Amino acid sequence: xxxxxxxxxxxxxxxxxxxxxxxxxxxxxxxxxxxxxxxxxxxxxxxxxxxxxxxxxxxxxxxxxxxxxxxxxxxxxxxxxxxxxxxxxxxxxxxxxxxxxxxxxxxxxxxxxxxxxxxxxxxxxxxxxxxxxxxxxxxxxxxxxxxxxxxxxxxxxxxxxxxxxxxxxxxxxxxxxxxxxxxxxxxxxxxxxxxxxxxxxxxxxxxxxxxxxxxxxxxxxxxxxxxxxxxxxxxxxxxxxxxxxxxxxxxxxxxxxxxxxxxxxxxxxxxxxxxxxxxxxxxxxxxxxxxxxxxxxxxxxxxxxxxxxxxxxxxxxxxxxxxxx
Ligand SMILES: Nc1ncnc2c1ncn2[C@@H]1O[C@H](COP(=O)(O)OP(=O)(O)OP(=O)(O)O)[C@@H](O)[C@H]1O
Numbered sequence: 001x002x003x004x005x006x007x008x009x010x011x012x013x014x015x016x017x018x019x020x021x022x023x024x025x026x027x028x029x030x031x032x033x034x035x036x037x038x039x040x041x042x043x044x045x046x047x048x049x050x051x052x053x054x055x056x057x058x059x060x061x062x063x064x065x066x067x068x069x070x071x072x073x074x075x076x077x078x079x080x081x082x083x084x085x086x087x088x089x090x091x092x093x094x095x096x097x098x099x100x101x102x103x104x105x106x107x108x109x110x111x112x113x114x115x116x117x118x119x120x121x122x123x124x125x126x127x128x129x130x131x132x133x134x135x136x137x138x139x140x141x142x143x144x145x146x147x148x149x150x151x152x153x154x155x156x157x158x159x160x161x162x163x164x165x166x167x168x169x170x171x172x173x174x175x176x177x178x179x180x181x182x183x184x185x186x187x188x189x190x191x192x193x194x195x196x197x198x199x200x201x202x203x204x205x206x207x208x209x210x211x212x213x214x215x216x217x218x219x220x221x222x223x224x225x226x227x228x229x230x231x232x233x234x235x236x237x238x239x240x241x242x243x244x245x246x247x248x249x250x251x252x253x254x255x256x257x258x259x260x261x262x263x264x265x266x267x268x269x270x271x272x273x274x275x276x277x278x279x280x281x282x283x284x285x286x287x288x289x290x291x292x293x294x295x296x297x298x299x300x301x302x303x304x305x306x307x308x309x310x311x312x313x314x315x316x317x318x319x320x321x322x323x324x325x
Contacts, residue, residue, distance in 0.1 A: 025088055027052045027179050027210040028073060033082030035068055035234075042068040044234030046082070052178075055201070055211040057225030057242075059218070061322040065234040066214035067107070070183050073212075074104055087179055100128070103172030103180040107187060109164055111156045117143065117167050118152040121174050128175035138174050146170035146200060162193035169200060180204060182213040186220060198223055218313045228312070232320045242312050249277070249318055250310035251289030257305045258284045270300050279317045288314055 028050035035043040043065045050056045058066045071077040073086055075095035084091040086098035111120050121139040130138045143149045146166040156164060165185070172180055185201065186194040194217075201224055205211050215221055221228050222242050230238040230245070238245055257267045264285040271278045274297050277288040287293070287301065288310060316322070 025052060026050060026085070027087055028212060029083075029085040030069070030072070031083045033069075033072060033084060034080045035065075035072060035077060036080050042234055043072065043079070046235060048229055048236055048239075050210060050212055052210050053205075053208050054226040055205040055213060055224050057221035057228040058212060058214040058231060059216065059221045059225075059228050059316065060214075060231035061216060061320050064231040064320075066216075066231055067183055068234075069231070070181050070212070070214055073181060074099060074102070100175070101178050103175070103177035105169050105172040105180065105182045105185060107183040109168055111164060111167060111171070113157045114155065116153050116155050117148050117159065117163075117170075120156060120167060121171055124171050125174045130175050138176065141176075142170040142174045145173060145203065147196075161189065162196055165189065165193065165197060166200060169197070173204070177209065179210045179212070182211060184214055184216070186215075186217065194220070218311070218316055222312050230316065230319055237319055238315070245315050246310050246312055248315075249288075250314040251291055252310055253290040253307055254286045254288050254310045254314055255290040255293075255301070255305035255307050256281070256284045256286045257301070259304065267301055270297065277318050279314060281317075286314065288318065 026049045028048065030046050030048045033043055033046040034041065046065070046069065048069070058069065060066050068077055072079050072084060073091065075092035078092055086095070087101050089095070089098040091098055112123070115123070118139060121142050122135065125135045125138050140149070143152050146169055148163060148166055148170060151159060151163060156167065159167065169182070169185070172182075182201065186197050189197070198220070201211060201213065205224070205226070211224075213220075213224065225242060227239065227241055228245060229236045238249065240248065257264065259267075264280070267285050267287065268278050268280075271287045274293070276290075276293065279286045279288065287305070290305075290307065293301070
């Protein structure tokens with residue numbers, strides 16, 4: 001996994017320009033973007049538009065190109081082909097302007113351990129050129145959003161893992177960005193901390209901040225994303241609201257059949273011959289779009305199936321051929 005590191009330390013930032021980004025304008029636009037690392041094409045003709053004000057979940061298996069895409073948006077990586085615009089600014093040509101308006105939350109925790117929560121935010125408020133007279137309020141606001149007001153004077157090495165992750169997000173928000181890039185925001189965290197962070201990310205979106213979040217946790221995308229872009233081998237292979245993707249690729253109902261390998265192969269054969277998508281899950285084979293199975297085929301598939309609602313996970317597995325976490 002590659003990480004998305006904050007770039008502010010290397011920048012000469014201006015305050016965000018006064019002109020607002022029109023609501024109709026895409027916050028992010030990538031057209032035909034290609035990024036190669038030697039022989040390997042990590043991003044392969046990527047087209048992606050993210051409208052302002054939504055949370056878009058960039059979903060895909062390891063190596064799909066999610067982190068590289070994020071790095072292209074901050075100009076930490078440079079595209080070999082294609083056109084990139086962030087908040088109306090062409091990248092990399094005007095990336096400094098774009099960066100000043102976006103918050104970047106890296107996958108790796110790189111907080112300053114010896115400083116307090118508040119001091120970490122003050123450093124970033126200064127680097128992002130938040131005017132001196134506004135800094136105190138900006139830091140207070142970021143602490144409040146991250147529910148860390150009561151811990152403002154605690155050194156980072158005295159914070160829990162969940163608090164540190166919240167502080168990392170707060171740090172990306174201290175200059176009140178219009179767009180936030182979150183690279184795998186909850187990877188490796190326990191379920192309770194993950195749920196806490198989901199609340200925080202959802203709050204951002206409710207405030208009108210555009211969020212682009214890469215994840216390979218299906219549940220995370222399902223809960224937070226207004227839209228998901230499913231990436232595989234450097235391309236977006238499906239895009240839409242989670243519910244719409246499920247309806248299109250998995251239908252309403254899935255029937256799981258359990259049994260010995262020959263029984264699973266038989267079910268797969270019958271379903272596929274009828275044009276129904278299937279997926280393997282360890283000891284079972286699932287038949288998707290089961291609500292469309294005619295009674296005659298139902299008999300052929302046999303009575304041993306267990307019915308359940310179709311999910312985004314089914315879509316992910318069917319389209320990428322990969323397992324999920
Ligand atoms: N700096 C680099 N040099 C060489 N190859 C790279 C570099 N960065 C990424 N890659 C390769 O590009 C491909 C896409 O990687 P990327 O990190 O963008 O995928 P990802 O979807 O973010 O995966 P993960 O979920 O594991 O973070 C991978 O095959 C990766 O090994």
